[in-house]
Amino acid sequence: MHGIEIAVSTVIFALRDDPRNDCTALGMPLVRRVRQPYEGSWALPGGPVRPDEDLTDTARRTLVETTALSPTYLEQLYTFGHVDRASKPVPGPRVISVVYWALVRPEEAERGIEDDNVAWHAADHPPELAFDHATIVDYALWRLRTKMEYSRIAQAFLGETFTLAQLRQVYEVVLQRTLDPANFRRQVESSGGVEPTGEYLVGGRHRPPKLYRHRAASDLADNGPLTRL
Amino acid sequence: MHGIEIAVSTVIFALRDDPRNDCTALGMPLVRRVRQPYEGSWALPGGPVRPDEDLTDTARRTLVETTALSPTYLEQLYTFGHVDRASKPVPGPRVISVVYWALVRPEEAERGIEDDNVAWHAADHPPELAFDHATIVDYALWRLRTKMEYSRIAQAFLGETFTLAQLRQVYEVVLQRTLDPANFRRQVESSGGVEPTGEYLVGGRHRPPKLYRHRAASDLADNGPLTRL
DNA sequence: ACAAAAGTGTTGAATCTACACCCATGT
DNA sequence: ACATGGGTGTAGATTCAACACTTTTGT
Incomplete structure (x- = not known):
């Protein structure tokens, strides 16, 4: 041995x-x-x-x-x-x-x-x-x-439901730069990684933002043939 | 043990x-x-x-x-x-x-x-x-x-000098699809990964193509902090 | 009413894609 | 001369980045 x-x-x-x-x-x-x-x-x-x-x-x-x-x-x-x-x-x-x-x-x-x-x-x-x-x-x-x-792992930092501002903050903190809220929204929405729950987050100081959830369909990251394991 | x-x-x-x-x-x-x-x-x-x-x-x-x-x-x-x-x-x-x-x-x-x-x-x-x-x-x-x-590892398949057609073939064989020669050339040239040697490959059946070499400066793939090891 | 975040619209730049076209060589 | 791959040019579509602007809430 x-x-x-x-x-x-x-x-x-x-x-x-x-x-x-x-x-x-x-x-x-x-x-x-x-x-x-x-x-x-x-x-x-x-x-x-x-x-x-x-x-x-x-x-x-x-x-x-x-x-x-x-x-x-x-x-x-x-x-x-x-x-x-x-x-x-x-x-x-x-x-x-x-x-x-x-x-x-x-x-x-x-x-x-x-x-x-x-x-x-x-x-x-x-x-x-x-x-x-x-x-x-x-x-x-x-x-x-x-x-x-190039993946959606940022979502793993958040709970079941979240606002796009929260998701954006994840990117901003990790990548250490600010992102344009408008462009970020479009990018995420068109990527198909999230879907709106229909609910709104109330109790904030401003206009209540939409809540989103992870889309179950696709995985958070594409690891190719390894995902099966 | x-x-x-x-x-x-x-x-x-x-x-x-x-x-x-x-x-x-x-x-x-x-x-x-x-x-x-x-x-x-x-x-x-x-x-x-x-x-x-x-x-x-x-x-x-x-x-x-x-x-x-x-x-x-x-x-x-x-x-x-x-x-x-x-x-x-x-x-x-x-x-x-x-x-x-x-x-x-x-x-x-x-x-x-x-x-x-x-x-x-x-x-x-x-x-x-x-x-x-x-x-x-x-x-x-x-x-x-x-x-x-997203990297230049394709060059690892080739020798010291090579033509862009050879490099393109590497991509075509590995990715299993044809690439537009014109667009491929521009992409590679603007990426800064290769530089012309000034020589030409003679003896082919057609117009002699330029020869290129790997650019020593940057590595073939960016593996972040791991490259040091 | 006002401040500030949520969300929509728009414009110009940069990039991608397809394809037309010229160049240089062996046959 | 001509076939063929080498190499350049260009127009349209798509994507990206910046920013103006409207909406909705709490105070």
């Missing part, structure tokens, strides 16, 4: 209201390491793959165990397997990490565990991270932003 | 002239299994990861060992880890496969080993394949076609 360990880690994104700056930002839950190496540093949630467990099940399980979150979107990101990635400060066994990335809704994110060892951080300015997790987060962010432009 | 084995497999694509139909098609080298399970079936080249070997090195090494090919483009595709993927006809240990995909040039493909146990097959009509390799090939094909539309 060889000495390579295999683990799953997950980069989790959610839109959260930052109370300090009075704005919403892209957040990411991290767990504090309680063992050497990198004891005390922040790291991505994850853990070893059990012998009878599919990789995506490992992702879901470790996610629930450490953060109590269940994602609306979960996709494999990349497998990091460099020989020395787990043996940098002190020698350790080789670990190959199959990394997933996940999106969760704001309400879901609120329910998540939050204590000294599990906390949300800004996705674009993460603290010092253990192992090669900084690179992993960079790549996950890049994938999120890239995929946002 | 757990009982999960970790291996690397690679889907290799090349454009090859099919002598039967007098046309070029997308080919893929496969190796015949010499052991149970699936003994005698065709499978993707690959093998177990050595303890001191990076994943991409395993891909390169097994590629050379079994097919004698060295690719111009090599990228991680996906990691397949379903519990029962290697224990279908007869029980066997669990194997997680990190799959890569590769592109090789025609001249390179000619040099590759070819015998009873290593042979080229049509990428879109593969024979019965071992394990879940049929799914893997499907996915690799999908990725190739998808990525072809």
Whole structure:
């Protein structure tokens, strides 16, 4: 038997209201390491793959165990397997990490565990991270932003019903630029990804906006022949 | 120590002239299994990861060992880890496969080993394949076609210099549709991915076409923060 | 009445697509 | 001369981006 360990880690994104700056930002839950190496540093949630467990099940399980979150979107990101990635400060066994990335809704994110060892951080300015997790987060962010432009994953950040302004805000926060509301509306409406519920969101300070829902027909992202799995 | 084995497999694509139909098609080298399970079936080249070997090195090494090919483009595709993927006809240990995909040039493909146990097959009509390799090939094909539309990987199929007609043929064969030569030329020229060498390809039956080369500046595909690795 | 977000309309620019047409070579 | 692929030009359709303007609510 060889000495390579295999683990799953997950980069989790959610839109959260930052109370300090009075704005919403892209957040990411991290767990504090309680063992050497990198004891005390922040790291991505994850853990070893059990012998009878599919990789995506490992992702879901470790996610629930450490953060109590269940994602609306979960996709494999990349497998990091460099020989020395787990043996940098002190020698350790080789670990190959199959990394997933996940999106969760704001309400879901609120329910998540939050204590000294599990906390949300800004996705674009993460603290010092253990192992090669900084690179992993960079790549996950890049994938999120890239995929946002040609798929409907933005909807995975929102609940069952939502207004177009809310959906637009998702794009604006993630892509870090403002979008023209008029053009955005037309783009989304003609894409066929959403459909109006007929209801309106009342109680706002201004004209009540239409509510939309996800169109069940098509998937949030086209992953080709992999969607079947 | 757990009982999960970790291996690397690679889907290799090349454009090859099919002598039967007098046309070029997308080919893929496969190796015949010499052991149970699936003994005698065709499978993707690959093998177990050595303890001191990076994943991409395993891909390169097994590629050379079994097919004698060295690719111009090599990228991680996906990691397949379903519990029962290697224990279908007869029980066997669990194997997680990190799959890569590769592109090789025609001249390179000619040099590759070819015998009873290593042979080229049509990428879109593969024979019965071992394990879940049929799914893997499907996915690799999908990725190739998808990525072809927004990157310059098509150039990895060609040598140092090439004509625009040759580059166009790559697109036509892979995407399985004809492209307007005039519009194709403009698209490619304005993309900045190629630059004229100043030379012309002589010896053809018609007007000698300009020769182009890859522009060294930018990479063939934008893989974000992963390009550094 | 007014402020501000929701939603509609319009215009010019940029891009895509189809196709006409000229150019240069081997036969 | 002519067939054929190499290469340029152009007109119409489609898409994109910017912004004016109307609608509807709370205050």
